[in-house]
Amino acid sequence: xxxxxxxxxxxxxxxxxxxxxxxxxxxxxxxxxxxxxxxxxxxxxxxxxxxxxxxxxxxxxxxxxxxxxxxxxxxxxxxxxxxxxxxxxxxxxxxxxxxxxxxxxxxxxxxxxxxxxxxxxxxxxxxxxxxxxxxxxxxxxxxxxxxxxxxxxxxxxxxxxxxxxxxxxxxxxxxxxxxxxxxxxxxxxxxxxxxxxxxxxxxxxxxxxxxxxxxxxxxxxxxxxxxxxxxxxxxxxxxxxxxxxxxxxxxxxxxx
Amino acid sequence: xxxxxxxxxxxxxxxxxxxxxxxxxxxxxxxxxxxxxxxxxxxxxxxxxxxxxxxxxxxxxxxxxxxxxxxxxxxxxxxxxxxxxxxxxxxxxxxxxxxxxxxxxxxxxxxxxxxxxxxxxxxxxxxxxxxxxxxxxxxxxxxxxxxxxxxxxxxxxxxxxxxxxxxxxxxxxxxxxxxxxxxxxxxxxxxxxxxxxxxxxxxxxxxxxxxxxxxxxxxxxxxxxxxxxxxxxxxxxxxxxxxxxxxxxxxxxxxxxxxxxxxxxxxxxxxxxxxxxxxxxxxxxxxxxxxxxxxxxxxxxxxxxxxxxxxxxxxxxxxxxxxxxxxxxxxxxxxxxxxxxxxxxxxxxxxxxxxxxxxxxxxxxxxxxxxxxxxxxxxxxxxxxxxxxxxxxxxxxxxxxxxxxxxxxxxxxxxxxxxxxxxxxxxxxxxxxxxxxxxxxxxxxxxxxxxxxxxxxxxxxxxxxxxxxxxxxx
Numbered sequence: 001x002x003x004x005x006x007x008x009x010x011x012x013x014x015x016x017x018x019x020x021x022x023x024x025x026x027x028x029x030x031x032x033x034x035x036x037x038x039x040x041x042x043x044x045x046x047x048x049x050x051x052x053x054x055x056x057x058x059x060x061x062x063x064x065x066x067x068x069x070x071x072x073x074x075x076x077x078x079x080x081x082x083x084x085x086x087x088x089x090x091x092x093x094x095x096x097x098x099x100x101x102x103x104x105x106x107x108x109x110x111x112x113x114x115x116x117x118x119x120x121x122x123x124x125x126x127x128x129x130x131x132x133x134x135x136x137x138x139x140x141x142x143x144x145x146x147x148x149x150x151x152x153x154x155x156x157x158x159x160x161x162x163x164x165x166x167x168x169x170x171x172x173x174x175x176x177x178x179x180x181x182x183x184x185x186x187x188x189x190x191x192x193x194x195x196x197x198x199x200x201x202x203x204x205x206x207x208x209x210x211x212x213x214x215x216x217x218x219x220x221x222x223x224x225x226x227x228x229x230x231x232x233x234x235x236x237x238x239x240x241x242x243x244x245x246x247x248x249x250x251x252x253x254x255x256x
Numbered sequence: 257x258x259x260x261x262x263x264x265x266x267x268x269x270x271x272x273x274x275x276x277x278x279x280x281x282x283x284x285x286x287x288x289x290x291x292x293x294x295x296x297x298x299x300x301x302x303x304x305x306x307x308x309x310x311x312x313x314x315x316x317x318x319x320x321x322x323x324x325x326x327x328x329x330x331x332x333x334x335x336x337x338x339x340x341x342x343x344x345x346x347x348x349x350x351x352x353x354x355x356x357x358x359x360x361x362x363x364x365x366x367x368x369x370x371x372x373x374x375x376x377x378x379x380x381x382x383x384x385x386x387x388x389x390x391x392x393x394x395x396x397x398x399x400x401x402x403x404x405x406x407x408x409x410x411x412x413x414x415x416x417x418x419x420x421x422x423x424x425x426x427x428x429x430x431x432x433x434x435x436x437x438x439x440x441x442x443x444x445x446x447x448x449x450x451x452x453x454x455x456x457x458x459x460x461x462x463x464x465x466x467x468x469x470x471x472x473x474x475x476x477x478x479x480x481x482x483x484x485x486x487x488x489x490x491x492x493x494x495x496x497x498x499x500x501x502x503x504x505x506x507x508x509x510x511x512x513x514x515x516x517x518x519x520x521x522x523x524x525x526x527x528x529x530x531x532x533x534x535x536x537x538x539x540x541x542x543x544x545x546x547x548x549x550x551x552x553x554x555x556x557x558x559x560x561x562x563x564x565x566x567x568x569x570x571x572x573x574x575x576x577x578x579x580x581x582x583x584x585x586x587x588x589x590x591x592x593x594x595x596x597x598x599x600x601x602x603x604x605x606x607x608x609x610x611x612x613x614x615x616x617x618x619x620x621x622x623x624x625x626x627x628x629x630x631x632x633x634x635x636x637x638x639x640x641x642x643x644x645x646x647x648x649x650x651x652x653x654x655x656x657x658x659x660x661x662x663x664x665x666x667x668x669x670x671x672x673x674x675x676x677x678x679x680x681x682x683x684x685x686x687x688x689x690x691x692x693x694x695x696x697x698x699x700x701x702x703x704x705x706x707x708x709x710x711x712x713x714x715x716x717x718x719x720x721x722x723x724x725x726x727x728x729x730x
Contacts, residue, residue, distance in 0.1 A: 015719065020677055020717045020719055021717050024713075024717060027718035027722065045723065047670070048666070048667040048668070048674075049667040049673070053664075054664045054667075057643060057647065057660050058646055058647030058652065059657075059660050060647075065664065066667045066668055069667070069670075146621070150623035150624075151623070178622075178624075179620050183621060184620075187703070189266075189702060190269070190581075190702075191702040191703070191707075192269065192270045192273055192706065193273065193584060194706075197584065198707075223707065225708075226708045227707045229693065229708035229710065230706065
């Protein structure tokens with residue numbers, strides 16, 4: 001696919017299976033943010049899943065087959081934006097490793113990897129900034145997923161974006177670098193442990209006076225929300241894309 | 257009762273989570289270790305540089321193990337010591353026992369050695385009628401409690417001060433005394449151990465380093481018990497593993513730079529001692545014999561495998577201290593000699609996948625272990641490779657295997673995948689409770705035993721909604 005010089009770059013939204021099925025609003029919020037930033041957005045209809053469930057459970061051959069499909073679907077685009085650190089990390093960090101014995105596919109995986117960004121990383125890279133909007137939540141804690149912190153390394157960019165839009169309502173809490181205990185299938189296989197880790201996370205968030213939890217990863221959010229519902233904690237859970245889409249973009253970041 | 261079986265990690269961990277005494281001890285230990293390490297690293301200009309130096313030193317050694325072991329033996333012999341190569345744990349135990357029996361030893365003092373835990377040396381010696389006394393305070397405590405270590409550098413980290421006081425009262429016939437202060441506990445252990453140090457026939461220590469160019473072994477301790485164990489008895493036996501070898505003293509120094517800081521947050525531990533052979537003819541003190549036993553136990557094979565990086569491990573314990581799993585369940589839940597992330601890699605490699613295959617799954621892949629590892633071991637990658645082997649050997653649960661295969665089948669067929677997504681959102685609509693926030697499901701499993709299943713607010717997935725929207729556009 002070639003883009004005409006006059007046209008803004010074309011972004012593929014890799015929506016992730018969790019956003020697709022559990023929180024479609026996050027998908028629409030992401031599209032809104034990308035269009036606000038001056039990009040054309042397409043949602044490739046044949047995308048499925050990044051392949052983490054089989055990959056993290058040792059089904060590497062299956063993960064490789066899934067990865068090949070996503071690479072084919074995503075490679076025509078200028079950018080691939082993912083509203084999830086763990087799925088973005090899978091594509092940008094792990095896909096090239098999956099094809100260590102296959103030079104052709106490794107090259108294709110690398111090209112896709114180099115164009116793939118976690119949402120906050122992409123927005124920050126475009127110089128987008130936000131101010132509080134009418135629906136911007138108050139007393140909010142930003143839970144950074146381990147994949148955003150240690151794979152896409154986009155946690156500081158997300159912090160920056162949220163700082164602008166939440167200002168003094170962004171509440172720092174203890175031990176933000178500790179895992180919330182989601183870990184994909186870990187949360188079901190080791191549920192007691194996962195629940196303990198999640199409860200500890202919610203304890204520190206509540207102790208900081210926060211009433212809303214925002215995160216770039218829906219997996220962490222659903223796990224924490226499920227715990228909060230069971231434990232009757234008065235907490236709201238929102239995806240980073242939803243919070244940013246509700247904020248005021250500080251300038252119409254039309255690309256030159 | 258926590259079972260000493262790595263396959264029982266899940267029931268063990270659930271029990272550990274309910275043990276309030278253990279939870280108190282773990283919380284205290286964690287904050288201590290983390291804070292001290294952070295401060296120690298902040299004090300050096302460039303810890304990354306020190307890490308690179310240490311890693312390079314270790315890699316040089318691992319690339320050249322057979323030659324370095326020969327060189328070590330040559331130099332140890334020249335210093336009057338003797339090298340023994342033990343292929344298996346049983347070999348190591350037999351070599352130790354032979355030496356003890358030849359010397360007609362009765363009392364054995366021991367410094368801390370994870371290798372001796374790996375070979376279950378104490379059991380072997382006790383079965384032969386020998387009186388074995390651990391002299392590291394933590395090891396002494398757990399020996400009294402008849403428990404295995406729960407941490408590779410702080411073996412009794414799971415015990416509270418009160419539990420230790422109770423243990424001492426029970427085992428030491430010293431009458432009524434005040435054991436409320438930690439200093440009193442230390443003093444009491446010192447009284448008991450001092451007699452043993454002086455009476456011991458053989459002293460056994462581990463080794464943090466084997467220096468090929470000099471034939472020296474180095475031990476790093478904070479209590480000085482290692483030095484008393486090595487120097488007071490007439491025989492000093494060192495139990496070490498193959499990967500403790502380094503080329504020379506400079507490389508040993510490079511590793512020591514990161515070891516203390518990563519382990520206890522010390523630039524250097526209180527005692528760092530290099531021993532080169534037994535007492536010389538001109539010397540007054542020291543052992544008459546020095547034996548160094550180097551255990552392989554599969555390490556030569558690991559060195560040739562995709563898990564070779566694991567042999568860079570210097571047993572600092574930083575990955576344990578920073579692991580959210582370890583810090584919630586402690587070391588005993590792992591049911592293996594080595595706990596935490598490093599243990600979850602080592603156990604399947606040393607004891608076989610059949611025994612150890614659950615442990616590599618006990619990780620969220622949060623990556624903090626790799627972040628703090630001074631030796632740059634890619635622990636999550638190694639854990640994932642072990643899960644791959646587990647799956648290949650069909651040791652994973654049939655249920656999960658079927659679900660994941662079916663999911664993968666779907667994920668390579670977009671039409672079917674998206675149909676399944678629609679089925680999921682549709683079913684969720686039927687299962688929503690009155691509030692619309694959670695699902696009511698007629699089953700209980702890992703997803704919903706301890707948490708609710710939050711309901712999807714929409715009846716159709718994003719992709720369908722999006723496509724409909726695009727079609728409506730002019």
